[in-house]
Amino acid sequence: YAKLRGKNRVERYQQRYDELLRRRGTLEAELRHAIDREQLRLVFQPVVALPSMRPVGAEALLRWTHPTLGAVRPDEFIPVAEESGLINRIGAWVLEQACIQLAEWLSRGHDVWVSVNLSPKELHSTDYAGQVADVLDRHGVPPQRLVLEVTEHAVATDMEELISRLAELRATGVRIALDDFGAGYSSLGQLRTLPVDILKIDHALVAEPESRTGTAAPLVDVVVRLGHRLGLEVLAEGIGTPAQRAVVEEAGCRLGQGSLFGWGVPAEHLEAQLRTLRPNTTRPMQAPRSAP
Numbered sequence: 525y526a527k528l529r530g531k532n533r534v535e536r537y538q539q540r541y542d543e544l545l546r547r548r549g550t551l552e553a554e555l556r557h558a559i560d561r562e563q564l565r566l567v568f569q570p571v572v573a574l575p576s577m578r579p580v581g582a583e584a585l586l587r588w589t590h591p592t593l594g595a596v597r598p599d600e601f602i603p604v605a606e607e608s609g610l611i612n613r614i615g616a617w618v619l620e621q622a623c624i625q626l627a628e629w630l631s632r633g634h635d636v637w638v639s640v641n642l643s644p645k646e647l648h649s650t651d652y653a654g655q656v657a658d659v660l661d662r663h664g665v666p667p668q669r670l671v672l673e674v675t676e677h678a679v680a681t682d683m684e685e686l687i688s689r690l691a692e693l694r695a696t697g698v699r700i701a702l703d704d705f706g707a708g709y710s711s712l713g714q715l716r717t718l719p720v721d722i723l724k725i726d727h728a729l730v731a732e733p734e735s736r737t738g739t740a741a742p743l744v745d746v747v748v749r750l751g752h753r754l755g756l757e758v759l760a761e762g763i764g765t766p767a768q769r770a771v772v773e774e775a776g777c778r779l780g781q782g783s784l785f786g787w788g789v790p791a792e793h794l795e796a797q798l799r800t801l802r803p804n805t806t807r808p809m810q811a812p813r814s815a816p
């Protein structure tokens with residue numbers, strides 16, 4: 525009887541495994557055409573200055589809506605893109621679209637920067653820095669307006685190689701953010717040697733104060749201070765409640781992102797937000813009132 529149960533379990537695993545493989549195969553085949561069939565789009569999540577909550581930038585986040593599969597989450601399809609090699613084409617598309625949008629915002633007088641997520645694979649592709657410089661140049665975007673986010677996962681690979689790739693990128697004038705810091709991959713020592721400009725504290729650290737009051741706030745505090753001591757800007761991700769915002773602000777963090785300030789939205793929605801926050805430029809300048 526035990527043998528039979530064991531066999532059933534193995535069969536169930538096998539079945540699940542087959543399903544996963546099939547799903548993966550489908551995603552890969554469909555992702556191949558996603559750009560040409562115009563199924564991809566970017567949304568932009570505001571980054572705000574703290575404590576003023578004024579938007580100062582936005583993170584471009586990729587969305588894939590398939591006619592029959594529906595919305596597929598980036599956490600599911602980005603790994604597929606990475607493993608199949610499709611990430612280079614997709615990443616190039618993301619960078620281009622983000623720069624087009626950024627150029628448009630800048631041309632309308634918005635003082636913002638845009639950040640784009642980068643897969644380790646892209647970073648290590650031949651002359652990636654050259655490609656970035658080319659895109660910026662074609663769209664007339666000043667390099668300081670672009671932030672490239674590398675995740676902690678990239679740090680697990682060859683450090684020397686990573687440092688030289690990041691240094692090349694930075695030499696073009698773009699800024700580098702270390703994404704998801706504190707999620708558990710890179711060490712404090714590595715942080716010191718990496719050529720980065722912005723430290724993004726992972727939402728897991730930021731979310732903790734809600735669940736275990738009093739234990740995680742010191743962690744946020746330490747990471748913010750560490751970042752500042754290393755001369756980095758520090759941005760707290762995934763701020764979803766006023767309590768979390770308070771912890772982050774008390775730690776001295778001056779940049780925030782999260783559902784409390786807004787989820788990723790189409791570019792025109794974010795622009796509406798930018799416009800209302802610049803009251804002196806939304807209306808034409810008032811002429812000095814003359815005496816009646």
Ligand code: C2E
Pocket residue numbers: 569584585586597598599602615618641642643673675703704727761762763764781782783784787788
């Ligand atoms: P990420 O770069 O760390 O992006 C932040 C993720 O947190 C986004 O998920 C965002 O929607 C979500 N988020 C924002 N505010 C909150 C909040 O208050 N609470 C919680 N719980 N989550 C929040 P999303 O868009 O599903 O993206 C997931 C990941 O997929 C990203 O994590 C990034 O690593 C990757 N990704 C997204 N777009 C791209 C892309 O264009 N290229 C590459 N290579 N990776 C991308």
Ligand code: MG
Pocket residue numbers: 583641673703
């Ligand atoms: Mg990111």
Ligand code: MG
Pocket residue numbers: 703704724726727761
């Ligand atoms: Mg992140």
Ligand code: MG
Pocket residue numbers: 704
């Ligand atoms: Mg992430």
